[in-house]
Amino acid sequence: MSSEPLVVWIDQELCTGDGLCVQYARPVFEMDLDGLAYVKDAGDELLVEPGAKTVVPVDLVKDVIASAKECPGKCIHVERASDFVEVAGPLA
Numbered sequence: 001m002s003s004e005p006l007v008v009w010i011d012q013e014l015c016t017g018d019g020l021c022v023q024y025a026r027p028v029f030e031m032d033l034d035g036l037a038y039v040k041d042a043g044d045e046l047l048v049e050p051g052a053k054t055v056v057p058v059d060l061v062k063d064v065i066a067s068a069k070e071c072p073g074k075c076i077h078v079e080r081a082s083d084f085v086e087v088a089g090p091l092a
């Protein structure tokens with residue numbers, strides 16, 4: 001895995017609400033009141049727009065990629081920030 005900047009987004013349509021992603025990377029993922037997972041920005045702000053993208057903090061790249069691999073809903077998409085090619089997730 002290269003160290004180039006990555007972004008991550010969640011397809012809320014497929015989220016099962018189990019919260020696994022939050023266990024992997026609490027600074028990046030959070031469950032909202034609707035019981036689905038959303039990403040947060042660098043300022044810890046929850047991005048409630050479905051499919052919103054956020055930058056993956058360098059120190060959490062491994063955890064976020066692991067969450068994409070383990071996500072039961074197969075709905076976490078990790079992409080290269082430069083061209084949005086998926087590097088982990090259902091389309092990778």
Ligand code: SF4
Pocket residue numbers: 010014015016017018019020021022036037067070071072073074075076
């Ligand atoms: S791991 Fe996947 S299915 Fe589970 S809460 Fe997170 S995004 Fe939703």
